[in-house]
Amino acid sequence: MSIIQTTIDPSTRPTRPTVGDIGARLAGLGALTFAAVVVLQNLLRGATAPANGATSDEVLAGYADHRAVTFVLVATFVVSGVGLAAFLGGAMRRMLASSRSGWAFTGLVGATGIMTLFAVLVACEEALSAIASGSQPDSGAISAIWALHNCVFAVLFLSIAVALVGLSRAGVAAGITPAVFDRLGPIGAALLAVATLAGPAIAIGDAMPMFGLGAIGFLTWLAFLVTTGLRLVRSDATEIASDRLAVAA
Numbered sequence: 256m257s258i259i260q261t262t263i264d265p266s267t268r269p270t271r272p273t274v275g276d277i278g279a280r281l282a283g284l285g286a287l288t289f290a291a292v293v294v295l296q297n298l299l300r301g302a303t304a305p306a307n308g309a310t311s312d313e314v315l316a317g318y319a320d321h322r323a324v325t326f327v328l329v330a331t332f333v334v335s336g337v338g339l340a341a342f343l344g345g346a347m348r349r350m351l352a353s354s355r356s357g358w359a360f361t362g363l364v365g366a367t368g369i370m371t372l373f374a375v376l377v378a379c380e381e382a383l384s385a386i387a388s389g390s391q392p393d394s395g396a397i398s399a400i401w402a403l404h405n406c407v408f409a410v411l412f413l414s415i416a417v418a419l420v421g422l423s424r425a426g427v428a429a430g431i432t433p434a435v436f437d438r439l440g441p442i443g444a445a446l447l448a449v450a451t452l453a454g455p456a457i458a459i460g461d462a463m464p465m466f467g468l469g470a471i472g473f474l475t476w477l478a479f480l481v482t483t484g485l486r487l488v489r490s491d492a493t494e495i496a497s498d499r500l501a502v503a504a
Contacts (some may be wrong), residue, residue, distance in 0.1 A: 267387075269431070271376070271398065276348075276468070277341060277344040277345035277455055278345060278497070279349075279431075279487040279490045280488050281343060281347075282342050282345020282484075282487050283483075283484040283485065283486070283487030283488035283489075283490075284341070284343075284488060285337070285338040285341030285342035285343075285344075285484070285489065286338070286339075286346070286480045286483055286484030287338075287344065287480070287481060287488075288335070288341075289335050289339045289480060290477050290480040290484070291343060292331050292335040292338065293424070293477065294477065295331060295334070296328060296331050298400055299324055299327060299328060300328075303317065304368070304461055305317040306402075307458060307460035307463075308460020308461070309401070309460075311397045311401070312394065313396065314383065314387075314401045315386075315387050315392055315397050318380075318384045318387035318388075320385045322384050322387070322388055323341070323382050324385040324450070325381060325383075326445050326466040327379055328380060329377060331337040331379075331423035332373065332377045335373075336370060336374075337484065339366065339370060339481075340482065341361065343366055345487065346422070346431065346483070346487065347359060347493055348426070349429040349430075349431055350362070350422070350425035350429045352429065353428035353429040353430075354422055354428050355425045355427075355429075356425070357421075358420075358421045358424040358425040358428070359421065359425035360421070361417060361420070361421030362417070362418050362420070362421025362424075363421070363422075364421070364423055364427055365414050365415065365417030365419070365422070366414075368414030368417065368418070369411065369414045369415060369418055370411075372407055372410060372414055374409050374413045375407050375462070375494070376411065379400055379401075379403055380404065380406065382400050383401065386400070391395040393399075402415065402444060402458060402459075405458035405459070406454060406455075406458045407457075407477065408458075409450070409451060409453075409457045409458055410451060412447040412448070412450045412454075412469045412472070412473075413447065413448060413451040415447050415473060415476050416439035416444035416445075416447035416448045417444070419443050419475065419476045419479060420439050420443075420444035422439045422483075423439070423440030423479050424437065424440055425495055426479070426483050427436075429485055430488065431486050432486065433486075436482075438454060440479065442475070443472040443474075444472065445476025446468045446469060446471050446472035447469050447473065449460070449465065449469070449478075450465050450466060450472065451469070452465075452469075453465035453466070457469075463469050469478075492504065
């Protein structure tokens with residue numbers, strides 16, 4: 256009686272299917288999705304939200320009458336968060352391989368701040384809606400949360416500024432962002448930072464021209480996302496076409 260030893264070639268072992276990494280196309284679609292949803296969110300807020308200097312009664316009435324809008328904002332928050340995460344996941348790999356990896360990390364810090372502060376902002380809106388829909392709304396709580404909501408919105412400008420200047424400079428170096436953002440990025444970031452400095456006044460409805468400067472910087476951030484997202488989608492299509500040509504040859 257003999258024992259026969261057999262060996263299994265590792266290459267013949269069954270492998271589990273794996274999900275591919277975040278490619279350029281998915282990253283680009285994430286950036287475009289985030290930008291589009293953020294525009295929609297701001298349009299909804301602009302049409303239904305009370306003014307920054309509104310009284311507690313005005314805020315209470317506004318959130319009581321537009322409870323459905325809060326649900327929409329929460330739903331779009333989920334979509335925008337997934338979009339931004341996909342963009343960062345796919346774009347960071349390219350940015351870190353560029354000559355400006357330090358700026359890429361700077362931008363990532365800013366983008367993390369955006370997701371964190373925006374989550375707080377949405378949570379404030381949920382709280383306002385919940386209190387306004389209660390049987391005995393507390394005007395004091397409404398006033399306090401509304402002030403916090405407006406202050407968080409103003410502080411959010413700084414995170415957007417850091418994300419814009421960092422990601423735009425790294426994106427230009429990686430070839431996924433138009434070169435014009437080497438100048439537009441810092442300018443937009445500076446405008447956002449100035450608006451942050453005026454945050455205490457903006458929160459109560461004063462210094463709105465300073466808020467306008469922040470809005471210009473915010474539009475620069477959206478322009479960065481759209482142009483970079485389009486380049487990522489197009490670069491992925493180019494890579495796929497090149498791969499097909501190589502296989503055919």
